[in-house]
Amino acid sequence: MTEVSNPFLQNNYAPVSDECTAFNLPVSGQIPKELTGRLMRIGPNPISTPQGKHHWFSGNGFVHGLRLENGEAKWYRSRFVRDDEVSAKRQLENLPGPRFVEMGAGTANTNIITHAGKNYAIVEAGGNPIELSDELESVARTDFNGTLPGPFSAHPKLDPDTGELHVLGYFFGWDCLQYIVVDPEGEVRKTVDIPVEGRPMIHDCGITSRYFIVFDFPVLFTPQMIEEGYSLPYRWHDNHGARVGLLPRDGTAADILWHEVDPCFVFHPVNAYDDPSGKVILDVVRHPRLFDSGSEHLEVDAQTQNLFRWTITPGEGRVKEECLSDRPQEFPRHDPRRVGKSYRYGYCGSCDHEGLFGGLLKHDLEKGTVEHRDDGPAHLYQEPVFIPRSENADEDDGWIMSFVHNKERDEADVVILHAQDFTGQPLATIQLPARVPYGFHGNWAPEP
Ligand SMILES: [Fe+2]
DSSP states (O other): OBOTTOGGGSGGGSOOOOOEEEESOOEEEOOOTTOOEEEEEEEEOOSSOOBSBOOGGGSOEEEEEEEEETTEEEEEEEEEOOOHHHHHHTTOOOOOSOOSOSSSOOOOOSEEEEETTEEEEEOSTTOOOEEEOTTOOEEEEOOTTTTOOSOOOSOOEEOTTTOOEEEEEOOTTOSEEEEEEEOTTSOEEEEEEEEOSSOBOOOOOEEOSSEEEEEEOSEEEOTHHHHTTBSSOEEEOTTSOOEEEEEETTOOGGGOEEEEOOSOEEEEEEEEEEOTTSOEEEEEEEESOOSOSSOTTOOOOTTSOEEEEEEEETTEEEEEEEEEEOSOEEEEEOOGGGTTSOOOEEEEEEEEEETTEEEEEEEETTTTEEEEEOOOTTEEEOOOEEEESSTTSOTTOEEEEEEEEETTTTEEEEEEEEGGGTTSOOSEEEEOSSOOOSOOEEEEEEOO
16 A cells, blocks of 8 residues: 555655755855854655555654855755665665664664764664764664664763763663663763563653653554554553653662653653752653554644643652643754753744644743744744854853745755844755755754
8 A cells, every 4th residue: 555645745744855965055144153063954754655554753764964164054965874775775785784673674764963973873762873974974883882782762862061871772672671871982881771561662861960761651562553554563552651760870770760640742851950959850842642543644743742841859759740831842952051950941843834843932941931933834944953152152042953844945944043033033044955854853063
């Protein structure tokens, strides 16, 4: 069955067929000269027309990179991440490197990070990270010099004080989750197995100065969905419950403190920190339910997800929940220098126009105010990435960069905003000569 009606193959969810290399791109406005580096982004982009009940999360990885230098947009490149399906289609050898699971194509499609001087396309649930060159060519699958024993994740948390990555790995064949710490040199220095029931999907995690934060939500591996033709065999299960675990960063699995919360699903926390009284503050985009709608496409209901503050007294009682913003939103980001620390500003995609995509929101969590940027239904922002003006600049003194689907051209722009003039005229808009399909995550890789 060819899913021509599949919503994940329509509009700007549809894949692009061609890789692109373009130089000296047209710019309106002025790119800040301090921004020298690459803005990288990744999303799913099936290389062949998917069969069966294809899900957005399952497409082959495709990366986009924009290089800025001295106020100029030097190049834009887009490349498939070379999993086995991409290699077969192009009659190439499979990428070299270790493989944690033999089944599947080894797709990596969810985030792109730079750590210890290397770029990695990364994914949850078993696929190895794939190393990419600075020009986005696939180099090799990796297990970090033999130190990564199992699955990785799309959402490592980089501790700004230690330079370590804190990661939650899971795999449907395991009856545990795994806490992984990667050192600043890019090797795993410790793992902790955390027993859990039901093989849950766990997309993200959190850190504070004291704890690694573990989610356990009721979206579970459901093997019969494979026979039913689903590319993503995970579904909501009412009887699983939901909880948040606090694992002392130097602790063992026996030290984890679990706290019940009303059943829900969280793809992404904004941030978390220890407050002075010893409580843990955890801000999340909360979905009241997920993958139980009856839709065979397992769509995410973009209108029901809101920003919540969860307050946890370690070892005591339930999670205390407070809604901070009832606007539909996703893809929350914040200043990367504040990971695991108290913070004031959060930046999110605002689900205004097309599924998860529309404008942007900026939350001032101290004042309790929100700014809404909406450039209309023909200019649809993807995840906002915050880049501080300098190492010592104040929080929020910097830029927001986002890939924007420009429906008038049916191509993408990269828009650069000053974070402190969030709803004002962009500082610069860079025209890309290609469409950038709706995708997941990206990051800024600065060059000295
Ligand atoms: Fe994510």
